Amino acid sequence: MRSALALARKELQVYFTTPIAYVAFMVMAFFAAQFFTGSVDAYRTFVMRVSPYEAQGVLERLNLTDVVVSRLFGSVGVFIVISAPFLSMRLLADEKRARTFELLMTSPVRPFEIVAGKYLAALAVMAVSIGIVALFPALLSLFAKGAQGGSAVEWQTVATGLLGLFLLGAMCMAVGLFVSALTESVIVAALVSLIVLLALWVVTLFTVGAEGPLRDFASGMSASEHLMPFLQGRIELKDVVYYLSFVALGLWLTDRAVEGHRWA
């Protein structure tokens, strides 16, 4: 474990001394801000249009968290999918290209310690990225008040939403780490993991015309479908299992890929 932590520390040093993490954070902050202001605007126009008709029932059921925060989180999901490959691309591919992989492989560490160290650092960067998004509901709660004078945002729903995003990020990083273990080229690693993750994100689009088992299979495989319950404030076992299976599979395959170097 000691060596995994040492490696995670080194990996974080590299993330934050090179521009890559900052660029990813900036992309996340920029687009999240756009979506946030857009959703708030849409909410305001909607409320103004409904008010004259005394539709109190509608207004009472309207919820800032569902309309603004969950929509924001839903849109942020795609930016996690897009930014993760660029955060994970150099994890192992760059070690091989720079020949530092030889140092890791000739140090007294097990392959899994290498994988764990790399993955921990990747998760930490992903957590910061999602932490930036968490600032927007916090901003909302500062300036908005609830109908009954309580907090304007439902923090439980925000928390499950953030958990969902983090699980999505964890899955993307695990897939990216595995792809990075297969190549020496960071560009190839980024592109291949981007294709895989985007395909998982939009897989339901491929089966729009289909019905029955095929459609069920597609929505079962879809990373975006499994995010929805989290955004609505529900933690469902099947969704947690979906993301964690990808994490486990990604880490196991990476471990095998690193171990495989000792055999060939």
Place this chain on the structure above:
Amino acid sequence: MIEVSHLTKRFRERVAVDDLSFTVRKGEVIGFLGPNGAGKSTTLRILTGFLPATSGTATVAGFDVFEHPLEVKRRIGYLPENPPVYVDLTPRACLELVAGLKKLPRGGVRAEIERVAHLAGIEDVLDRVVGNLSKGYRQRVGLAQALLGDPEVLILDEPTVGLDPLQIREVRELVKGLASRHTVILSTHILPEVAMTCQKVLVLNGGRLVDFDTLDGLIAKHLPGRKVTLDDIAFLEEIYGKLVSPAGAMPAAAVASAAGDKPPPYRDLA
């Protein structure tokens, strides 16, 4: 300390190391000598557990490198051909990483880093970024990484490449200083280096062992009747030429010395 028996490594059709057997005793300094592509680096990579052998075995301190890789890696300090340094980090951060990977006791890491930095002569650049350092400094950072934790066995793949003549001398002194307590394998194609630092020489050519003997043994075998001192290192070029060149094609230096000219004492056949 190190035992290699019938080691063979094939890359598809190409045989890089062919039925190599040798033994290195504790405290010996062995020079690996051979032309480019002779299989020096491949052999060292097998010994350090980076590459598997196609057949044959290698043991370090009684542990098989393939069956017990962790036990072997714990005992080896390895400087690969390309120094494995992180260009985005400082030498200090690189050394801290290696200390963590080698699981050195936490409390002693600082002092240990100072010690190896002093040995490798990189104290002044510890907090600069490796990417901005010259090739020689990177090489020495790699050397410091190998020395960290004071491993019993040091495997150095061309440790003096990229260093200036003064630094080369320092590294040679360093290796000689390590000799008594450590077992050192040093690969090089700089012949004076072998004569000055190593007790025994192992000559590889085309993946095969062509000779493995002490310097005196080599002289007696290949230059019978010649009196050579260690200051006059050209003898090694002559022996090397005999061992690795096809018959008749003698290196220029050897031809020159055969003609009676005394070649300059420092000569690099690389």
